[in-house]
Amino acid sequence: MSTYDVITAEQLKARLDAGEKPVMIDVREPEEVAQGMIEGAIHIPMGQIPDRLHEIPQGEVIFICRSGNRSGKVCEYLSMLGHGKPVNLAGGMLAWARLP
Numbered sequence: 001m002s003t004y005d006v007i008t009a010e011q012l013k014a015r016l017d018a019g020e021k022p023v024m025i026d027v028r029e030p031e032e033v034a035q036g037m038i039e040g041a042i043h044i045p046m047g048q049i050p051d052r053l054h055e056i057p058q059g060e061v062i063f064i065c066r067s068g069n070r071s072g073k074v075c076e077y078l079s080m081l082g083h084g085k086p087v088n089l090a091g092g093m094l095a096w097a098r099l100p
Helices: 009-017 051-057 069-081 092-097
Strands: 005-007 023-027 062-064 085-089
Touching: 009 092, 062 069, 062 092, 069 085, 085 092
Parallel strands: 005 085, 023 062, 062 085
Antiparallel strands: none
C-alpha cells in the first residue's frame, strides 16, 4: 500500500510564516489557479504529472488542489512510483481560504 504525508493549511501557513520555502505544486486546472495560488507554488496540472516527473524534486513536495482529493491522488501515484516524498495539503485551497 502506498503512503504519503499530509499537512494541514495551518501547518503550512506556520512554515511559510517562519520563512521556510517548501516546494509546493498546485495540480489544479489553469482556470482554477487563475483565481489564486499560494505564493511560491508551481503550477503543474494533475494530468501533466506523468509527463513532467523530471520537474518534481525527489525531496519533500507539497501538492495542492481545490479540496485535497486530486492532490491526494497525485501523492498516491508518486508514492507508488517511489518518487520523492509527496505531501498532501489536507482540505486543499478550500482549507487555505478559511485561514485567518
